[in-house]
Amino acid sequence: MPFRSLSDIQNQLEAGQTTAVEVAQLYLDRIAAHNDDLNAFVFIDPEHVLAQAEASDAYRKEHDARPLEGLPIAVKDIFCTQHGPTRCCSNILEGFEAPYDAHVITRLKEAGAVLVGKTNMDEFAMGSSNETSAFGGCKNPWNTDCIPGGSSGGSAVAVAAGLTPAALGTDTGGSIRQPAALTGLVGLKPTYGRISRRGIIAFASSLDQAGPMTRTVKDAALLTSIMSGHDAGDATSVADAPNFDWLAACEAKDMKGLKIGKPKEYFIDGMDEEVRAQVEAALQKCAELGAEIVDISLPHTEYAVAAYYVIAPSEASTNLSRYDAVRFGHRCDNPEDLEDMYARSRDEGFGAEVKRRILTGTFALSSGYYDAYYLKAQKVRTLISQDFKEAFEQVDVIATPTSPIPAFKTGEKTDDPLTMYLSDIFTIAVNLAGLPGLSQPCGFAKDLPVGLQWIAPAWQEDKILAAASAYESATDWHTKSPVKFGGEA
Amino acid sequence: MDIDVKKIANLSRIRLTDSEAQELAPQLSSIMGYIDKLSEVNTDGVSPTAHPHDVAMPLRPDVVTNPNRRDALQQPAPRTESGLYVVPKVLE
Numbered sequence: 001m002p003f004r005s006l007s008d009i010q011n012q013l014e015a016g017q018t019t020a021v022e023v024a025q026l027y028l029d030r031i032a033a034h035n036d037d038l039n040a041f042v043f044i045d046p047e048h049v050l051a052q053a054e055a056s057d058a059y060r061k062e063h064d065a066r067p068l069e070g071l072p073i074a075v076k077d078i079f080c081t082q083h084g085p086t087r088c089c090s091n092i093l094e095g096f097e098a099p100y101d102a103h104v105i106t107r108l109k110e111a112g113a114v115l116v117g118k119t120n121m122d123e124f125a126m127g128s129s130n131e132t133s134a135f136g137g138c139k140n141p142w143n144t145d146c147i148p149g150g151s152s153g154g155s156a157v158a159v160a161a162g163l164t165p166a167a168l169g170t171d172t173g174g175s176i177r178q179p180a181a182l183t184g185l186v187g188l189k190p191t192y193g194r195i196s197r198r199g200i201i202a203f204a205s206s207l208d209q210a211g212p213m214t215r216t217v218k219d220a221a222l223l224t225s226i227m228s229g230h231d232a233g234d235a236t237s238v239a240d241a242p243n244f245d246w247l248a249a250c251e252a253k254d255m256k257g258l259k260i261g262k263p264k265e266y267f268i269d270g271m272d273e274e275v276r277a278q279v280e281a282a283l284q285k286c287a288e289l290g291a292e293i294v295d296i297s298l299p300h301t302e303y304a305v306a307a308y309y310v311i312a313p314s315e316a317s318t319n320l321s322r323y324d325a326v327r328f329g330h331r332c333d334n335p336e337d338l339e340d341m342y343a344r345s346r347d348e349g350f351g352a353e354v355k356r357r358i359l360t361g362t363f364a365l366s367s368g369y370y371d372a373y374y375l376k377a378q379k380v381r382t383l384i385s386q387d388f389k390e391a392f393e394q395v396d397v398i399a400t401p402t403s404p405i406p407a408f409k410t411g412e413k414t415d416d417p418l419t420m421y422l423s424d425i426f427t428i429a430v431n432l433a434g435l436p437g438l439s440q441p442c443g444f445a446k447d448l449p450v451g452l453q454w455i456a457p458a459w460q461e462d463k464i465l466a467a468a469s470a471y472e473s474a475t476d477w478h479t480k481s482p483v484k485f486g487g488e489a
Numbered sequence: 490m491d492i493d494v495k496k497i498a499n500l501s502r503i504r505l506t507d508s509e510a511q512e513l514a515p516q517l518s519s520i521m522g523y524i525d526k527l528s529e530v531n532t533d534g535v536s537p538t539a540h541p542h543d544v545a546m547p548l549r550p551d552v553v554t555n556p557n558r559r560d561a562l563q564q565p566a567p568r569t570e571s572g573l574y575v576v577p578k579v580l581e
Contacts (some may be wrong), residue, residue, distance in 0.1 A: 099558065341577055360521070431540060
C-alpha cells in the first residue's frame with residue numbers, strides 16, 4: 001500500500017495497525033527497488049531513516065503523538081540538513097554538509113516526522129524539467145520517457161511513484177506546482193513570507209517559497225500548517241501573518257457561493273488542446289458544485305515571463321556570488337591568484353543553465369542597463385500585482401491550467417533555453433505577486449496528468465484549500481497512480 | 490542584441506572557455522531579445538516593487554543571539570588555518 005496519504009498512514013499508526021518502523025521500511029524497500037530507474041533520490045541513509053522511525057515509535061509509547069508522528073517525508077536537496085550532504089544538485093557544493101538545519105526541517109523534526117532523504121532537482125532550482133541536475137535528470141513515473149517537471153522534480157517523482165507519501169519542494173517560478181501538475185500530485189506554494197527561508201539555499205530571494213507536494217489537499221494543508229510561522233532568522237518571514245485552521249479549511253464539500261475567476265490570458269492559442277479540455281471540464285465540475293465562473297482579465301500576464309527572467313536571474317547572480325571557494329564549496333586545483341581561484345572554481349562548479357542565469361542577471365544589473373531591465377521589470381511586476389488585486393475585487397479565487405502542456409520528452413527542450421522558460425508561463429505571475437497557488441490533478445492528456453491551478457489573495461490559502469478540497473471530494477483523479485510502479489490508473 | 494559575453498563573465502567571476510562563450514552569446518541575445526518585450530509596457534508613474542507585500546520590516550531587540558560556532562561553520566571550507574580562511578596571496 002505505498003500510494004497512501006499522510007492522513008491514511010496517521011490513522012493506521014494511531015489505531016496501532018502499523019508502526020513508524022514498518023512504514024519507513026516499506027518506503028525504503030520501494031526506494032531500493034525503483035530509485036536506480038527513476039533517480040528521484042540523490043541521498044538516502046536507510047539506517048538513519050529507521051533510527052528516526054524507532055525514536056518516533058518510542059515517543060508514541062510515552063507521549064501523545066505529535067502532528068507528524070512517524071510520517072515519512074522526503075525533502076528537496078535545497079534544504080540544509082545537518083545529517084548527510086546538501087548539494088542543491090550542483091557540483092559547486094560537492095562534499096558540502098550543512099552546519100545547521102533549515103528552519104523548516106527543524107519544524108518537521110519537532111513535529112515527529114521521519115526525514116526520508118534528499119531528492120533530485122534542477123541545479124540551484126534553475127530549470128523546469130529536472131534536467132539541469134548535476135546528478136542527471138529523473139523520470140516521470142507515468143511515462144519514463146518524459147521529464148517530471150522541475151525544479152522540484154525528484155520530490156514529485158518520489159511521491160508519484162510511491163517512494164514516499166509526501167515531500168517538500170520550493171517554488172520560485174512554479175517549481176512546486178508545475179512538477180506536481182506533471183506527475184498528478186497536489187503542490188502548494190504558500191503566500192510569500194509565510195514560511196521561513198532560513199537554511200533553504202537561496203535562488204531568488206523575493207520569489208522563493210517552500211511548500212509541500214502530496215497526494216491530497218488535506219496532506220498539503222497539514223504540512224504547511226507545521227512549516228509556516230514567524231522565524232526571526234528570516235527578515236522576510238512575516239511576523240503577524242493572518243492564520244486560520246488549516247485542516248478545517250479542507251472540510252469543504254461544495255462551492256456554493258464561491259466566485260471563481262477564469263482569466264482569458266491563461267486559455268491561449270498554442271496550449272495543448274487536451275489540457276484545455278480537461279481544465280474546462282474541471283471548471284464545469286466546479287459550476288456543478290455551486291460555484292459561479294466569472295470571465296476575468298489579467299492584462300499584463302504576457303509580460304510575466306519577461307519580468308521574471310530579469311528579476312530572478314538578477315537576484316540569483318547576487319545570491320550565487322557567495323560561491324567564492326573561500327567559505328564552502330568547490331575550489332579549483334592550484335589557483336594562480338585570488339581572481340583565478342574565483343573564476344576557475346565557479347566555471348568548474350556551475351552547470352550551463354546556472355551560468356546562463358548568472359550572466360543574464362549580471363548583464364541586467366550592469367552599469368547602463370539597470371534602469372532598462374531591472375527597474376523596468378520591477379515596475380511591470382507592480383502592474384502584474386495590481387491585475388490580481390483588481391481581479392480579486394470581483395472574484396474569491398482564480399482557476400487556471402498549471403502548465404500549458406503535459407510532461408514532455410527528456411531532451412526535447414534542452415537545446416533552446418527560451419522554449420524551456422516559456423513552459424512556466426502560467427505559474428510565474430503568482431510568484432511575482434507573492435500570492436498563494438495550488439496545483440491539483442484534474443485529468444489526463446496523452447495519458448499524462450494535467451494540473452488545475454488555484455490562486456487566492458495573499459494570506460488566503462484557506463480559500464484555495466476549500467475549493468480544491470471540494471473538487472477533490474467530487475472527483476477521483478487524486479486516487480490514480482502509475483500502474484508501472486504498482487499503482488491503479 | 491550584441492552582448493560582450495567575456496566582459497559579463499568577468500564581472501560574474503566565471504572563466505568561460507572560448508567555446509562556452511561562443512555557445513552562450515546567441516543564447517543570451519535570444520533571452521534578452523525576449524526580455525525587450527518589457528519596453529512595450531507603459532510604466533509611467535508606476536512604482537517598482539520592493540517587496541511583494543505591503544509590510545513593515547520586523548524589529549527585534551538588539552541583543553546577541555548567535556553563539557560562537559566558528560569551528561562548525563568553518564568545517565565546510567576548502568582550507569582553514571587557526572580559525573582563519575586561507576586563500577592565495579593577495580599582496581606581495
